Amino acid sequence: xxxxxxxxxxxxxxxxxxxxxxxxxxxxxxxxxxxxxxxxxxxxxxxxxxxxxxxxxxxxxxxxxxxxxxxxxxxxxxxxxxxxxxxxxxxxxxxxxxxxxxxxxxxxxxxxxxxxxxxxxxxxxxxxxxxxxxxxxxxxxxxxxxxxxxxxxxxxxxxxxxxxxxxxxxxxxxxxxxxxxxxxxxxxxxxxxx
Amino acid sequence: xxxxxxxxxxxxxxxxxxxxxxxxxxxxxxxxxxxxxxxxxxxxxxxxxxxxxxxxxxxxxxxxxxxxxxxxxxxxxxxxxxxxxxxxxxxxxxxxxxxxxxxxxxxxxxxxxxxxxxxxxxxxxxxxxxxxxxxxxxxxxxxxxxxxxxxxxxxxxxxxxxxxxxxxxxxxxxxxxxxxxxxxxxxxxxxxxx
DNA sequence: GTCTATAAAGTGATAGAC
DNA sequence: GTCTATCACTTTATAGAC
Numbered sequence: 001x002x003x004x005x006x007x008x009x010x011x012x013x014x015x016x017x018x019x020x021x022x023x024x025x026x027x028x029x030x031x032x033x034x035x036x037x038x039x040x041x042x043x044x045x046x047x048x049x050x051x052x053x054x055x056x057x058x059x060x061x062x063x064x065x066x067x068x069x070x071x072x073x074x075x076x077x078x079x080x081x082x083x084x085x086x087x088x089x090x091x092x093x094x095x096x097x098x099x100x101x102x103x104x105x106x107x108x109x110x111x112x113x114x115x116x117x118x119x120x121x122x123x124x125x126x127x128x129x130x131x132x133x134x135x136x137x138x139x140x141x142x143x144x145x146x147x148x149x150x151x152x153x154x155x156x157x158x159x160x161x162x163x164x165x166x167x168x169x170x171x172x173x174x175x176x177x178x179x180x181x182x183x184x185x186x187x188x189x190x191x192x193x194x
Numbered sequence: 195x196x197x198x199x200x201x202x203x204x205x206x207x208x209x210x211x212x213x214x215x216x217x218x219x220x221x222x223x224x225x226x227x228x229x230x231x232x233x234x235x236x237x238x239x240x241x242x243x244x245x246x247x248x249x250x251x252x253x254x255x256x257x258x259x260x261x262x263x264x265x266x267x268x269x270x271x272x273x274x275x276x277x278x279x280x281x282x283x284x285x286x287x288x289x290x291x292x293x294x295x296x297x298x299x300x301x302x303x304x305x306x307x308x309x310x311x312x313x314x315x316x317x318x319x320x321x322x323x324x325x326x327x328x329x330x331x332x333x334x335x336x337x338x339x340x341x342x343x344x345x346x347x348x349x350x351x352x353x354x355x356x357x358x359x360x361x362x363x364x365x366x367x368x369x370x371x372x373x374x375x376x377x378x379x380x381x382x383x384x385x386x387x388x
Numbered sequence: 389g390t391c392t393a394t395a396a397a398g399t400g401a402t403a404g405a406c
Numbered sequence: 407g408t409c410t411a412t413c414a415c416t417t418t419a420t421a422g423a424c
């Protein structure tokens with residue numbers, strides 16, 4: 001309300017945005033409170049005062065926005081997973097990227113990512129047919145992880161194509177993985193145009 | 195030859211093994227020269243004397259063993275990629291895992307991994323049919339990356355299955371990706387037994 | 389309330405004792 | 407040749423000046 005708390009809210013938001021970007025670029029250890037403060041046009045003491053510790057600042061900056069619940073037939077599940085992935089490829093999800101980059105050196109970040117992914121995978125696996133539903137759901141997770149990391153973090157060759165093009169290749173894979181694999185092995189069938 | 199250089203060689207090997215494991219577990223920054231020395235039953239000064247710097251120690255410990263050249267028809271390429279992936283899932287490639295974990299916070303490690311993967315992807319893409327060969331080859335890379343990371347580094351749910359089981363799910367995907375996607379979209383066809 | 393100065397701890401690297 | 411002691415630096419976190 002008052003200009004005081006308004007100003008503080010804005011500073012906090014600036015700090016969080018700067019933290020998200022720096023954690024996402026350099027990981028946990030190499031992102032210093034000093035650098036965050038400078039990037040946010042503030043100062044280290046203030047960052048500590050607002051967030052208490054580097055760890056708590058990270059937790060707020062890298063909180064993974066949970067995808068909504070995924071329910072329906074295999075085809076519907078495939079569609080929802082495809083849409084979610086498509087968004088993650090198109091729009092550089094800053095908080096998730098910070099968590100993803102940091103997870104390889106900062107165990108707390110790994111827990112955050114793992115619990116988010118495990119939650120979704122279990123949910124999906126429970127609705128998929130086949131004895132290997134858990135495994136297939138794990139492969140969907142791996143594919144998603146690989147595509148997001150490969151595009152935004154590692155910048156793998158070929159993955160810098162327009163999101164629609166990437167999804168045109170990924171969608172049939174996800175679709176196939178939502179069906180019972182214990183009775184198939186032939187690759188996708190020819191279709192029409194590109 | 196002499197016991198002197200023999201002993202030294204063995205100590206160097208012990209240090210390298212310890213370094214690989216620790217870099218693979220904790221990443222670059224959180225692996226200290228002191229910890230490596232202790233794990234190798236040696237001492238920090240010696241590690242520095244042998245390897246010159248932490249960066250050079252890492253470079254030797256995390257050098258990615260290049261996969262052999264990949265050539266042939268799409269089906270042959272798929273088979274070779276499948277075999278290579280299968281090995282990476284079965285045997286915990288210590289050096290590669292060190293490079294993979296470190297790459298997210300240590301740019302030098304990222305270069306190492308990226309150049310290894312890009313080299314292989316370009317090679318594969320050049321031999322695949324279709325306008326989107328580069329993209330499909332990138333998706334193969336992302337899938338491979340996701341599976342290796344998901345299994346060994348992140349321990350994603352469902353990916354702790356026996357390597358053969360994981361490959362039974364992954365192989366049709368790789369096979370599909372080696373074929374021209376610009377004319378397909380239907381998922382894999384039903385087959386016979388599990 | 390905001391920021392400066394500093395404390396406490398841990399790092400890679402080095403010099404020199406054995 | 408091997409290892410101990412230490413340097414120079416950087417970090418988070420805190421205490422207190424404005």
